Amino acid sequence: MFNVIIVEDNIYMQNHFVNMISADGDFNISATVRDAFDAEKLCESGNIDLVLMDVQTLYNHSGLAAGKRIRQLGTGTRVVVVTSLIDPDVLAKSKAGCADSLWYKDYGDRQLMDVIKRTLSGEQIFPDSSPDIELNDMHSAEISPRQIEILRRFVKGLTYDEIASELKISKNGVRWNLDRIVEKGGFNNKHELLAAVIENKLIVTTLKE
Numbered sequence: 001m002f003n004v005i006i007v008e009d010n011i012y013m014q015n016h017f018v019n020m021i022s023a024d025g026d027f028n029i030s031a032t033v034r035d036a037f038d039a040e041k042l043c044e045s046g047n048i049d050l051v052l053m054d055v056q057t058l059y060n061h062s063g064l065a066a067g068k069r070i071r072q073l074g075t076g077t078r079v080v081v082v083t084s085l086i087d088p089d090v091l092a093k094s095k096a097g098c099a100d101s102l103w104y105k106d107y108g109d110r111q112l113m114d115v116i117k118r119t120l121s122g123e124q125i126f127p128d129s130s131p132d133i134e135l136n137d138m139h140s141a142e143i144s145p146r147q148i149e150i151l152r153r154f155v156k157g158l159t160y161d162e163i164a165s166e167l168k169i170s171k172n173g174v175r176w177n178l179d180r181i182v183e184k185g186g187f188n189n190k191h192e193l194l195a196a197v198i199e200n201k202l203i204v205t206t207l208k209e
Contacts, residue, residue, distance in 0.1 A: 001028050002049040002120060005042055007066075009034040009058045013105070017052060017082075020109050021116075034058040036066035046075035050120060053099065055083040055090055056207060064090065064098040065209035071097065078119050082112060086130045086140065087204045088148060094126065101125040135196050137186030147177050148203070154178065155194060155203045 004027050008014040014032055021027045030048060033039050035058040039051055051070060053063040067079040081099040083090060084106065094102040101119040103112050104127065115125045132141040143151070146167070153163045164171045178190055187193045197203045 002026055003028050003030040003047055005030055005039050005048055005051045006032045007034075007036050007039045007051060007057060007063060008032070008054045009056075010054075013054075020113065021052070024113065036061045036063040040066050040069055043070045043073060043075060043077050046073075046077075048075070048077045050078045050080060050116065052116070053079050053081050055081060055085050056204065060206045060208050062207035062209050064093050064207070067094075068098040071100070080116055080119050085201045085204050086133060087202060088130045088145070089152070090204065091126065091130050102127065104131055106131070133200055133202070135185050135200060135202070136192075138181075138184050140200075140202055142184065143181060143202075147181060150174055150177050151181070151193075151197055152203050152205065154190075155198065156205050 004021055006014060006017045006021070006029065008017060014034070018029055018032060022029060031042055033042070036053060039053070042048060043051065051067070053067050055063040057063050063081060067081060070077055070079055078100045079098070081094050081102040082105055083102070084104065091102060101115050101124055103115045103125070118125055132139050149167060150163055153166060158166070160171045160174045163174045178193075182190055182193050185193060185196070187196065
């Protein structure tokens with residue numbers, strides 16, 4: 001019997017995961033919490049086999065940061081991140097030590113249960129890339145990694161000069177890339193672009209570690 005903690009701030013989704021996992025007789029739901037940081041305390045005992053971890057939890061506490069600290073406890077607890085955030089940074093950080101596996105909420109329950117069982121068997125399961133979505137007249141896959149990093153800093157409120165300094169490119173290069181995305185996506189201005197990337201969870205900058 002595997003002991004599982006479910007971390008999910010949305011009560012509907014939390015209940016859904018409880019029902020999904022409880023339907024398999026090999027699992028025991030040890031706890032359900034809405035705050036990723038609460039899961040860390042529960043894992044200190046070493047009696048938890050797996051944490052099903054949302055990324056953006058109560059108070060915007062980061063499930064990625066909590067997942068990394070849980071794995072560093074050395075208790076053998078596995079962390080499976082499950083998220084609707086398509087920000088490529090979420091997938092990259094998960095692969096870099098914040099999780100044992102990651103799966104997207106829209107990919108189906110059967111597939112998620114398979115990921116959970118394979119992770120408990122010692123595998124690490126990650127999609128090759130984050131989901132591709134429509135952003136007005138373009139797809140998110142058409143935005144280059146450099147443009148994503150420019151957008152990320154623009155969402156945070158950095159000026160063109162500050163973005164250029166951080167990324168070691170010219171101010172005109174920052175402006176050109178943003179204008180190119182606006183044009184390609186058929187947005188009227190950069191404010192519409194920012195609203196779209198935030199609403200569609202392509203860029204997430206509010207997580208607290």
